[in-house]
Amino acid sequence: MLSLNIDYFKSKPVNIPKITILLDHGYHVEHLIEELEQVYPQMLTKVRFELSTKPSKQEKAAQGKTGFVPAVARWVVERSNAWMERCQSLVKNFERTLSHATTKLNLCFVRLMLKRLAVPS
Structure with missing residues (x-):
């Protein structure tokens, strides 16, 4: 692209x-x-x-973990992508300009923040 x-x-x-x-x-x-x-x-x-950092076998053993251990920084990005996908921002890009696409992503995160701030009923 x-x-x-x-x-x-x-x-x-x-x-x-x-x-x-x-x-x-x-x-x-x-x-x-x-x-x-x-x-x-x-x-x-x-x-x-x-x-991204990849934990060694010794680091995993010290933490008491085996097998797959996710890298911390990478999963921040993966989690953000999952949130945007829930807002259907990654499904298809219908915006014609970069500013419209950025605004849509910002609205997605504002929506997420409002849901977290809402009082549970």
Whole structure:
């Protein structure tokens, strides 16, 4: 999708804050950086990729856990995606502009906050 709309992105200044994107161990950071350099090299001054921490066997044993142990930072993102999916924000994107899509996501999280603040009946 980025490569299809690259002219739009290149016409805009890179005014995003410096961010770190946590990736699962299924992703290859070097490949992502290489592809992003070809498509939009200015973005690399603001974006950094990092593999999420994966607990070792010794750390799992110290916690008294075996098998799959979720990485803390990754599951924050997964949980947020699940909340947005409940608002049907990830099912299909009907918005034509980025500002409309952002507004829809903000409304989804406002809805979530209001539900949590509501007095249980």
